[in-house]
Amino acid sequence: MAKASSDPNEMSFLDHLEELRWHLIRSTIAIVLIGLVAFVMKDFIFDTVIFGPKKPDFPTYGVFCKLSKLLGFSEAFCSNEPIFTVQSRQMAEQFSAHIWTSIWAGFIIGFPYILYEMWKFISPGLYDKERNNSRGFIFIASSLFFMGVLFGYYVVAPLSINFLGGYSVSDEIVREIDLSSYISTVRAAVIACGLIFELPIIIFFLTKVGLVTPEILRKYRKIALVIVLIISAVITPPDVASQIIVAVPVLILYQISIYISKVVIRREAKKQNKNVKSS
Structure with a gap:
């Protein structure tokens, strides 16, 4: 797939590394800039997006409730009460969660641009025909990624939160979940599904x-x-x-x-x- 060129002006290995470094720098800048916007939109990111799947009125639970009744399975998704509360027990936990959540939001939203930078680095090493046949790469890969993100957010995350948050080995235990643990569950579901769909x-x-x-x-x-x-x-x-x-x-x-x-x-x-x- 790589071109075997005899051009004396062809880039050396170190030149390729330098080129890759700038593509990575531009991708990082894009993630940071989008992350700054997400950082400012704290209320929407946390109250609406992050904590959405733990609320009983989350749209997925209504669909699952109807399916459970229709198929005769458990009606665990039909509850109208929160199954647990989220707590913060460390001094810097909320600030740290705010920063890292913003960075991950930057990565997810900026994924098409990251692919674009990767493509700019790889495409010079392809033949013209291969480059033309791969024109839709960024659009298709981005679409698959966002489909996986939506699937993870609306399906896998609610399923995991509903089961793990409601699971109990004893009535003596109070369901108070650490903020970092809750966010990592949502993040893992979203990112993993986004990558699996690739x-x-x-x-x-x-x-x-x-x-x-x-x-x-x-x-x-x-x-x-x-x-x-x-x-x-x-x-x-x-x-x-x-x-x-x-x-x-x-x-x-x-x-x-x-x-x-x-x-x-x-x-x-x-x-x-x-x-x-x-x-």
Whole structure:
């Protein structure tokens, strides 16, 4: 995929490192600037976004409540009372949470620009045809990431918060969750799902470099199914409905990845045939 160029003006390894450094610096500046906006919008970020999934009137709980009643499962999502309170027990905990939450907000919102900077660094090493065929990379990768973020926020985070926040081993225990623990649960669900939804893009590039084929993906599909179900069981409440809700989108992404890998292999085969005929 990299160009083998004999151009005497071609950049050296150190020049590439310098170029990469500036791309990283610009990405960091973008994250910081967006993070500053998020820092100022403290009330919206925390009261509406971060603490949204713990409120009984969060829209996801209404949907889950109706589904639970329809399917005859537990009606744990139908509660009208908060299942726990969030507390801060360390002097600098709230300030630290404010700063880091703003930085992560900067990363999530600035993700398309980060991809753009990565693409500017990689694209000079591609052939013109490869560059043209990858024009939609930033849009597709960003769309998948934001779809994963929304899925994590509206599905995985509420499922995890509802189960873990309401789980009890004894009535003697008061449910008072530390602020850092609560935020890390929401953050992990959102970021993890955002990255998991990049699976088709990852498979595309792994197929391009010859590390993955459709046959390999089909061969290990059952193993992938088991892994997905295990992950679903870990991050969701221990009931079949919740696990299916999380597992199905990931399995769909896996199937889409097989199709993408198949298309890439087919295109590479056509390209090789054309090269053979022309020679």
